[in-house]
Amino acid sequence: MTQVNWRLIKISSENLQSCNYTDNTILTARYTLLTFFPKAIYEQFRKKSNFFFLFMVILQLTLPVPTNPSAYIITFTLILSISLIKQAYEDWFRHKTDNQVNNRIIKVFDNSGTLVEHTSRSLRVGQIIRLEEDEPIPCDLLLLSSIAYSGETLPKCEITTANLDGEPNRKVRICPPDIPVVEKDEFPQKLYQSQLEIEYDEPNANLYKFNGLLFSKQTMEKPYLLSMDNVLLRGTTLKNCHFIFGIVLYTGKDTRLSLNTSVLRQNKFSVVDTATNKMILTNSGLLFMLCSITLGVFVWFQNSPIFAKAWYLPEVDQSQIILLVTTVLLMLVYVSSLIPISLSVSVEIQKVGSSALFTWDEEMSCPKTGNSAICNNSDVVEELGQIDYLLTDKTGTLTQNNLNFVCCSVGTRRYNYEFNFKLNRFQLSNYVLSGFSTKKSSDDSDRKVVEFLEAIALCHTVQAVYKEESNNNENETSRHEGIQYSGSSLDEEVLVKAAQALGITFLGDDNRGTLTIDKKGTPETFIRHLVFEFDADRKCMSVIVEDEDQRIFLITKGAESSVLPKCLTNSSSDVLQNSLTNVNDFARQGYRTLIFAKREVSRAELKEIQKDVDNLRRNPSDTQEIYAKVESNLSLLGTTGVEDQLQTNVSQTLVALKEAGIRIWMLTGDKMETAVNIGMTCGLIPNMQSRNYGSVESSDSIFSITNAPNPDWLIHRLEIIKFKLLSTTLEITLVIDGCSFAIGYENCRELLTSVAIAATQVVFCRMAPLQKSQVVKLIKSSNTKKIKCPIRVCAVGDGGNDVAMIQEAHVGIGILGREGRQAGRAADFAIPEFQHLQKAILVHGNWNYYRLANLVAYFFYRSFLLALPQLFYGVENGFSGQPVFDSTFMMLYALIFSSLPILFYGFNEQQYSAEELLRNPSLYKQYKGNELMSLKWIFHWSGIIIWHIFLIVWFPKFIWAEELQLMDWAVYSNFISSLVLALTDLKVQPNTLVWNKS
Numbered sequence: 001m002t003q004v005n006w007r008l009i010k011i012s013s014e015n016l017q018s019c020n021y022t023d024n025t026i027l028t029a030r031y032t033l034l035t036f037f038p039k040a041i042y043e044q045f046r047k048k049s050n051f052f053f054l055f056m057v058i059l060q061l062t063l064p065v066p067t068n069p070s071a072y073i074i075t076f077t078l079i080l081s082i083s084l085i086k087q088a089y090e091d092w093f094r095h096k097t098d099n100q101v102n103n104r105i106i107k108v109f110d111n112s113g114t115l116v117e118h119t120s121r122s123l124r125v126g127q128i129i130r131l132e133e134d135e136p137i138p139c140d141l142l143l144l145s146s147i148a149y150s151g152e153t154l155p156k157c158e159i160t161t162a163n164l165d166g167e168p169n170r171k172v173r174i175c176p177p178d179i180p181v182v183e184k185d186e187f188p189q190k191l192y193q194s195q196l197e198i199e200y201d202e203p204n205a206n207l208y209k210f211n212g213l214l215f216s217k218q219t220m221e222k223p224y225l226l227s228m229d230n231v232l233l234r235g236t237t238l239k240n241c242h243f244i245f246g247i248v249l250y251t252g253k254d255t256r257l258s259l260n261t262s263v264l265r266q267n268k269f270s271v272v273d274t275a276t277n278k279m280i281l282t283n284s285g286l287l288f289m290l291c292s293i294t295l296g297v298f299v300w301f302q303n304s305p306i307f308a309k310a311w312y313l314p315e316v317d318q319s320q321i322i323l324l325v326t327t328v329l330l331m332l333v334y335v336s337s338l339i340p341i342s343l344s345v346s347v348e349i350q351k352v353g354s355s356a357l358f359t360w361d362e363e364m365s366c367p368k369t370g371n372s373a374i375c376n377n378s379d380v381v382e383e384l385g386q387i388d389y390l391l392t393d394k395t396g397t398l399t400q401n402n403l404n405f406v407c408c409s410v411g412t413r414r415y416n417y418e419f420n421f422k423l424n425r426f427q428l429s430n431y432v433l434s435g436f437s438t439k440k441s442s443d444d445s446d447r448k449v450v451e452f453l454e455a456i457a458l459c460h461t462v463q464a465v466y467k468e469e470s471n472n473n474e475n476e477t478s479r480h481e482g483i484q485y486s487g488s489s490l491d492e493e494v495l496v497k498a499a500q501a502l503g504i505t506f507l508g509d510d511n512r513g514t515l516t517i518d519k520k521g522t523p524e525t526f527i528r529h530l531v532f533e534f535d536a537d538r539k540c541m542s543v544i545v546e547d548e549d550q551r552i553f554l555i556t557k558g559a560e561s562s563v564l565p566k567c568l569t570n571s572s573s574d575v576l577q578n579s580l581t582n583v584n585d586f587a588r589q590g591y592r593t594l595i596f597a598k599r600e601v602s603r604a605e606l607k608e609i610q611k612d613v614d615n616l617r618r619n620p621s622d623t624q625e626i627y628a629k630v631e632s633n634l635s636l637l638g639t640t641g642v643e644d645q646l647q648t649n650v651s652q653t654l655v656a657l658k659e660a661g662i663r664i665w666m667l668t669g670d671k672m673e674t675a676v677n678i679g680m681t682c683g684l685i686p687n688m689q690s691r692n693y694g695s696v697e698s699s700d701s702i703f704s705i706t707n708a709p710n711p712d713w714l715i716h717r718l719e720i721i722k723f724k725l726l727s728t729t730l731e732i733t734l735v736i737d738g739c740s741f742a743i744g745y746e747n748c749r750e751l752l753t754s755v756a757i758a759a760t761q762v763v764f765c766r767m768a769p770l771q772k773s774q775v776v777k778l779i780k781s782s783n784t785k786k787i788k789c790p791i792r793v794c795a796v797g798d799g800g801n802d803v804a805m806i807q808e809a810h811v812g813i814g815i816l817g818r819e820g821r822q823a824g825r826a827a828d829f830a831i832p833e834f835q836h837l838q839k840a841i842l843v844h845g846n847w848n849y850y851r852l853a854n855l856v857a858y859f860f861y862r863s864f865l866l867a868l869p870q871l872f873y874g875v876e877n878g879f880s881g882q883p884v885f886d887s888t889f890m891m892l893y894a895l896i897f898s899s900l901p902i903l904f905y906g907f908n909e910q911q912y913s914a915e916e917l918l919r920n921p922s923l924y925k926q927y928k929g930n931e932l933m934s935l936k937w938i939f940h941w942s943g944i945i946i947w948h949i950f951l952i953v954w955f956p957k958f959i960w961a962e963e964l965q966l967m968d969w970a971v972y973s974n975f976i977s978s979l980v981l982a983l984t985d986l987k988v989q990p991n992t993l994v995w996n997k998s
Helices: 036-044 048-062 070-102 189-193 256-261 271-302 321-334 343-359 378-385 444-458 476-481 490-501 560-567 573-588 603-616 620-630 650-659 672-682 711-726 738-747 749-758 769-780 800-808 822-826 834-876 887-897 900-908 914-919 921-927 935-959 969-991
Strands: 006-010 105-109 115-119 128-132 140-147 156-160 171-174 197-201 212-215 224-226 237-239 243-250 389-393 399-410 413-417 426-428 431-433 463-466 483-486 504-509 514-519 522-535 540-546 552-558 591-601 635-646 663-667 702-705 733-737 761-765 793-797 811-815 829-831
Touching: 006 243, 036 070, 048 070, 048 321, 048 343, 070 343, 070 887, 140 156, 171 463, 197 243, 271 321, 271 378, 271 834, 321 834, 343 378, 343 834, 343 900, 378 811, 378 834, 389 769, 389 800, 399 444, 399 490, 399 573, 399 591, 444 490, 444 504, 444 514, 444 552, 444 591, 444 635, 463 504, 483 490, 483 504, 490 504, 490 591, 490 635, 522 603, 552 560, 560 573, 560 591, 560 635, 573 591, 573 635, 573 672, 591 603, 591 672, 603 620, 635 672, 650 663, 650 672, 650 834, 650 921, 663 672, 663 769, 672 733, 672 761, 702 711, 711 738, 711 749, 733 738, 733 749, 738 749, 738 761, 738 769, 749 769, 761 769, 769 793, 769 800, 793 800, 793 834, 800 811, 800 822, 811 822, 811 834, 822 829, 829 834, 834 887, 834 900, 834 914, 834 921, 834 935, 834 969, 887 969, 900 969, 914 921, 935 969
Parallel strands: 389 663, 389 793, 663 761, 702 733, 733 761, 793 811, 811 829
Antiparallel strands: 006 197, 105 115, 105 128, 128 243, 140 243, 156 171, 156 237, 197 212, 212 224, 399 413, 399 635, 413 426, 426 431, 463 483, 504 514, 514 522, 522 540, 540 552, 552 591, 591 635
């Protein structure tokens, strides 16, 4: 019975600790005391610049250098040490956190049947542990039993998953039936005697799906199918019970949380980093070119009468190659400052400081949730100032994910929902529906409404949880108001609450498949035989239930594109047409829509379906075929519309970003009408554009591509749109669905890219998570050699389905919303609300880029001022190897004299104030395309360097007349050093605009 890729646990006292799997140690630290130095040094020398500086150290130790090499060595060692100390400091915090987690005390049954205390790190697969309310779950567990404070055995418990996925609603976890209950802190003899066995998945990263079988020859007739409803994952917290017992399934690095967080972050390189590397390579080439020229000049000097009497130069002929090479290497050492040794550590300090200022910004915090801005990746702080394209999710990002049930249609009638805090009535034109009779009604519309609401109350995976204070309340209405619904889907919770408000209340289940609903005070029970959970391929979910009259029904709900085609044979054309019209109207108003349908199932068909479902455990490849067979020939019941309100100041934020020259694309899984309407409502699509977006030919400003049947059709449609885009000056919106995008991405990617890039804004609907990341790749692939600076893409989302898109983009921003924190953890930056994007990009982005670009340029400027005087001094002394600068001065110059002023500048400089940048978003365009490191600015800085080098080299010649001899080398060196120091430090002050504004 054992699966090839499944684990097997046998619950018995002898087998209690025999499972040979990893322990429960959680390790997020990267180093140990033994491995820190070799690993950290290896990582440092992965940077090519550090190899260059090490080469310079070796040269100074081996060549006859007139100066003390210890200064250069100290500088290099100090800079390297700063990076190592930073890594050690960060890893120390990781070790501290790991120890807190790993040394938690957990109560575990040992082989003698005693409940003993173990540390969390010592837990093993197959052990049975006891946890109390509010305790965090230490590993992935199968729930065995739940005990209330009264001592009563509960069929379920609750958990909060905020630390795992950020969702605020509690989740219910169910105890498997037909197993001996562990009730007290005693040896669970009956449990072991039952000879339970558990088969389940090998470790994987799926947070929402679990497959397993629980079986026992002693107590169970057939295996019980385990799902995520029976599992407690590490990272969640126990609620609403006194304590629980559970058996360990996965430990340590095998837990779902570890598998979701252990993936290494993709390294991202900013445009400033790229430009800096190019400048380092250019300077390296210049460095070796100067040294080659030096070699020729040195040979010429040997035959020149100018240096014939220079006693300090060795006599050399051209055959003495060693001396020639030594001279060149000496000059290489002296002009090596063309590669700024402290640049990398200064840039790192600057980025860390900028990330701290980002997180400390109180204006980017949310008092309601207590969330504030987060910077997870300081390497790309300046990329916020270089964004060309912003790709945003809709649900939970542009909208609040705060759902309200606002409308529905049943049969041919449409109901608009006017609600207060109790959600107490529907209103339809001249009809008011505030309740219904529990007796059989002759009014067909009333019967259909009851059937529709009954389907809402039964087709879901929501759990009903009662408040303790309301359990003994004699008032039935008050008791029903005390019910709390808990589920993984906010949509389901809203729909079940709406059904309750209209008189059909879901009272819960008994953990054995029996559901109870209340119809205006009359309870009815149903047996839930099967649940076909929602998946992205089917876009629907179904349940099979049996009522008190032993009639069996399949109830299905899902997207109209999935459910309506299954209703064509058993629903009238009027109902189908009205439902389609209504669902499109709901979508145009920006509502999230679902279609409900049902059909009756015979007893014989039910047995056949159950047999097919059991076989799926052995052959899961037939899943979609079986689902399609079952979910067919349905009768349409009705449609629902759920409103998801816009986030605060979404329209103002989008308008400001568009004014800043940022192209905005929206990507969502919703249907086209919903996506376009939200785009119009939030200001993404201008109001002047036509709402008639059914086809390309019928609109001048919104072009749509949906349901492409084949590549040829799609290519023809794209060619038509491309022609119209090139022949108009209007703002054009392109709307494309996931099906058409998939065909275009595989068959005509370049054409699809050119059309999308040519549009003013693009709306993608019915998109899968992978397709969202492919859209990012599509834009990135448009970068060509003809483009002066590569396009930079920013992706914004709030859910786990946005993670792939966020990680693929140059800059990923997560919204700390109701859909979870997966996006926030995976992103480079996280913000509480979409409106904070305006300040994050327009203000912090502008400041970070301006500061860092000037810092890099300044470091190269000061390096030239230190290197080129040495070269000119070599010309004057015949390349004797005598440096013009004292080695101590060079060390202090690199570490303090020229570094501290520019770092202070980097933390405080503001070319424009935050108010100016927010008031005039077009200022953001000023430095897009890495303008401050373009050829124009390189020539600008080159002119400054040439002028200042002229002053440094020739100004002393005007100070000392020909008849006034220099006292010694120290006087000249100190004078030149002072001049270099004055110029480099004074160069910072005039450019510090935050000081110089009137």
